[in-house]
Amino acid sequence: MKEKLVIEKKNYKGETAVISARIPNDLIAKIDEIASITGRNRNEIIQLCLEFAVDNLEIK
Numbered sequence: 637m638k639e640k641l642v643i644e645k646k647n648y649k650g651e652t653a654v655i656s657a658r659i660p661n662d663l664i665a666k667i668d669e670i671a672s673i674t675g676r677n678r679n680e681i682i683q684l685c686l687e688f689a690v691d692n693l694e695i696k
Contacts, residue, residue, distance in 0.1 A: 643670075643676065643681075
């Protein structure tokens with residue numbers, strides 16, 4: 637079964653830093669759609685996706 641990213645209420649309260657990344661326009665559109673559906677902003681969606689990826693990646 638494929639892992640899913642479940643988006644729940646915001647609970648992050650740690651320190652943050654600003655970074656810059658180049659992201660394809662079609663991926664930004666998908667992120668914006670998810671943000672619209674979930675009532676979260678783009679930054680929150682990107683952060684959740686990155687946390688999920690880092691926690692679930694496998695290095696070969």
